Amino acid sequence: MESKGNSEPSPKIVKWLTWIIPIVLIGVIFLLKNIRNPVTDVLFYIVCAGVIILVIFSVIKETKSR
Secondary structure, three states: OOOOOOOOOOHHHHHHHHHHHHHHHHHHHHHHHHOOOHHHHHHHHHHHHHHHHHHHHHHHHHHHHO
């Protein structure tokens, strides 16, 4: 029997997470935008940058796999 400790996740799960994580982060963006506070303003821009980076890497990965 093979050890499954080092096995990679299935592509279906990775593709699913690639779409779910940005959707959740966009929800967090709307939540942070409704709370007016200097700290949430900074977090808002950090989360926005994270979503943009995730989308860019997803597009790059899709184009490389084709």
